[in-house]
Amino acid sequence: MIQSDFSQRHTVFRKLHESGCFILPNPWDPGSARWLTQAGFKALATTSAGYAFSRGMPDRKIGVDEVLRHCSELVQATHLPVNVDFEDGYASTLNGLKDNVQRCVRTGISALSIEDSVQDAQGTRLYDFDIAVARMQAAREAIDAIDPTVMLVGRAECFLVGQPDINETIKRLSAYAEAGADCLYAPGVSTKDQIVAVVRAVAPKPVNVMMDPAAKLGFKTLADIGVRRISTASTLALAAWTGFAKAVDRLKNQEIDGFGNTIDYFQLCKRFEETDR
Numbered sequence: 001m002i003q004s005d006f007s008q009r010h011t012v013f014r015k016l017h018e019s020g021c022f023i024l025p026n027p028w029d030p031g032s033a034r035w036l037t038q039a040g041f042k043a044l045a046t047t048s049a050g051y052a053f054s055r056g057m058p059d060r061k062i063g064v065d066e067v068l069r070h071c072s073e074l075v076q077a078t079h080l081p082v083n084v085d086f087e088d089g090y091a092s093t094l095n096g097l098k099d100n101v102q103r104c105v106r107t108g109i110s111a112l113s114i115e116d117s118v119q120d121a122q123g124t125r126l127y128d129f130d131i132a133v134a135r136m137q138a139a140r141e142a143i144d145a146i147d148p149t150v151m152l153v154g155r156a157e158c159f160l161v162g163q164p165d166i167n168e169t170i171k172r173l174s175a176y177a178e179a180g181a182d183c184l185y186a187p188g189v190s191t192k193d194q195i196v197a198v199v200r201a202v203a204p205k206p207v208n209v210m211m212d213p214a215a216k217l218g219f220k221t222l223a224d225i226g227v228r229r230i231s232t233a234s235t236l237a238l239a240a241w242t243g244f245a246k247a248v249d250r251l252k253n254q255e256i257d258g259f260g261n262t263i264d265y266f267q268l269c270k271r272f273e274e275t276d277r
Contacts, residue, residue: 159188
């Protein structure tokens with residue numbers, strides 16, 4: 001069953017991946033989503049870390065029901081396509097994964113990513129290769145049963161779990177592409193050679209690069225080597241928390257002046273009165 005209310009968003013999002021390169025910023029609440037929408041970005045993505053911090057929790061500690069409420073909240077806050085950071089699908093079994101993926105698709109999101117790492121009593125580790133591929137196939141099947149125009153992003157987490165092996169990363173991303181992932185993503189890759197290798201290995205499918213630590217290469221270089229999209233991950237949320245922490249430190253030191261350079265109260269009120277959804 002096609003979700004007609006969101007079909008235009010899904011079409012727009014797929015079109016963005018066909019050529020060029022775009023920045024995919026990651027809001028963490030409706031206010032930041034609306035601001036980014038008004039700023040002129042073409043699509044948005046959730047950040048599991050940014051949302052967790054806003055709830056006073058560490059990353060990867062938010063349950064699936066709350067994550068799905070957050071997805072709905074962001075979809076309703078903007079007219080732009082929303083890509084969801086859906087971790088490992090919040091389920092250890094294939095049936096559980098499929099169920100959660102379908103619940104996520106029904107919120108109106110235009111894409112979701114599935115990671116190949118899991119956090120358990122032994123720490124964070126990669127799923128075994130064959131299991132990871134089967135999980136990607138299951139996610140694809142689950143999406144297609146609801147709306148095949150919704151994109152699936154396959155993530156190889158090797159560099160984030162202490163296994164910075166570019167060959168293993170490429171092996172996994174290539175398999176995820178074969179399993180039905182529409183876009184491939186290896187957070188943590190940072191050098192030009194690594195990124196070029198990934199882009200070539202999964203071509204013609206698009207590649208997402210995390211802004212940090214690849215930011216040093218610059219937007220133009222990343223675009224020139226074939227990266228289709230650059231996500232900011234938790235960077236914007238961290239920037240907001242940095243400003244907050246600095247202000248708190250000033251207050252702790254009994255410094256009550258020097259806050260006149262903040263964004264204007266009335267400007268924020270006016271911005272959020274505007275209709276852009």
